[in-house]
Amino acid sequence: MTAAGATRTAAEAARAAGTPPGPPTAAPAASAAATGLVPAGDFDAVVVGAGPAGSAAALVLARSGKRVCLLERGPYPGSKNMYGGVVYPRILDGLLLDWWEDAPVQRWVTRRATMTLTDDQALTIDFRTESWGRPPYNGATALRPEFDAWLAAKAVDAGAVLVTSTTATGLLRDRPGGAVTGVSTDRPDGDLRAGIVVACDGVNSFLAKQAGLHGPVDPANYTLGAKEVLAVPARTIEERFGLGPDQGADFEIIGCTGAIPGGGFLYTNRDSLAIGVVLHLPALATAGVRPEELIAGLKAHPAVAPLVAGGELVEYSAHLIPEGGYDMMPALAGAGILVAGDAAAMCLAAGIWLEGVNFAIASGMAAGEAAAAALAAGDVSERGLAGYRRRLQDSFVLQDHRRLRHAPHLLLSERVQQRYPQLACDIVEDLFTVTNPEPKPGMRRLVRRQVTASGVRLRDLAADTWRALRTFG
Amino acid sequence: MSAGAVGSPGAPGTPTAARTAAGTSAGAGIAAPAARSTPAATAGGPGATLPVAFEDRMATVDFRVSPQAHITVDGDACRGCTTRACVTACPANLFVPTADGGILFNYEQCFECGTCYLVCDTAGAVTWRYPEGGHGVAYRRS
């Protein structure tokens, strides 16, 4: 904070003093912060969006001595953000020492399961390990309003200036079509000039679109996530899910979205459950069934209902996911601008994996490093910023994405969505159905019988298996 | 830090009293059009959670409503639309078909997700931007 003391806005001052920013109408922030929000040239970098990507970028930039403004349109970081519920934190090890000591964690995930549902069957692969319940941990459920605010506070501690309740409305350029030199905001006199803009403004990223970095927008690249948070007492959660006091469970679910390609999830918070569905937009647009109806169907499924029974709805929420992965990514850099996190489609949505927060943090860190290096070298041209892509190529961010680039198409395909869940459940049902006095059928015969009954052609099954091996192998 | 901000005075309480079965909102306002019966409403067994009427569902969410609409829908453009994609896709159920073939839209309880402008393929029907800073949806527990 110290670095920013002289220029901080009223909103900032309120935050620093520990006063929660109230509703904008009640706060003096609006007017006081508006005038002289920033004297021109006051910042080396403006980071737009205090989600995980933006806070990580601002933290890295501030640590390298840059004057950085972290801009957030919500009244507090995380106020606009929802997700399923699990942060995979390995990436934090390199950013914050012993982060688990003060991170706002709900539960440490020690149990992960993948459920395949049909109308009245469920096939679950269920794994648990005590080792994930000890440092350095493998996954944590967390609420975004808490997690995002925690990470943003780390950036502020390092010297970044957090300005909330302020929407970036466009890019400033040195001349029409020229290099990006800042952003305009919806405050009066709210232009923010800086050496570089890091767009971490999430899945809709109007800034990256305005910068011309995105190709044509295709709804097929997006899914909609809708979720319910259900209040359930902590002890009840622990009994139902077989968990210790700090332990949590993470269920990915397939076969619960009817005719719409997608999936579902169920996560345990301390004293609430998060249950929701993820739906491919083009099909949602035509399917004639609404998101909350699908959640209701999932909650009523015989394998799920006992887990969520009695849960009282305490918050409903919805958000888009950039599902298309590698093939929908924009150009990652332009003169004076970098794009990170969901704004650059860095979220990995590949079936059993739904990881966006860690990819956002990693790409934000890389953007922060590349921006700091470019500023130090005095070259923020597209060439000067090429180090960003190189850093991502050297990390799991682009390596995982490139390897899994065909996963979205495969996983959203009709057979994987509609046929295989039924097929898998029927094979296992046959396997476990006691046929006395008939002898048990051989495995091969059983599978062949069910494949025939499912109407899936062996050729397609073989091709999909091959594709899956190539994609995930 | 954030936790203090999360439970803001403006946050609505969770609905405990008005826990009715879906389908009771006959005369309800725009935010709660034609409540559709959900699978849970009809098929909820003894273990199921209680169905929630749509307006109660939305009442769980904190909206700091701006005086200015951030999304506008051109009802005339909608008249020729055959897909009506927004009507089922909007998670907040804000697009309500009117008897004369138009669309009634109210921006107040919007999640700012972006689904509507993506699924709508009638040019000019949906005009979309973020609400002014500090306004709009404010999640507390997601």
Ligand SMILES: Cc1cc2nc3c(=O)[nH]c(=O)nc-3n(C[C@H](O)[C@H](O)[C@H](O)COP(=O)(O)OP(=O)(O)OC[C@H]3O[C@@H](n4cnc5c(N)ncnc54)[C@H](O)[C@@H]3O)c2cc1C
């Ligand atoms: C239903 C669902 C389930 C998910 N489940 C998981 C999961 O379990 N685990 C996981 O790791 N990931 C999950 N994800 C993905 C994850 O949420 C995202 O990948 C991640 O939040 C991306 O972080 P980000 O910082 O890039 O963007 P965001 O978190 O979206 O942050 C963007 C920020 O920018 C701000 N902003 C946007 N525009 C402007 C503007 N013009 N001016 C000022 N501020 C602006 C926003 O208010 C927001 O705070 C899920 C996503 C969804 C939707």
Ligand code: SF4
């Ligand atoms: S908003 Fe778009 S999708 Fe919805 S009715 Fe109007 S034209 Fe159709």
Ligand code: SF4
């Ligand atoms: S942005 Fe999302 S919640 Fe808001 S009107 Fe559009 S679809 Fe509905």
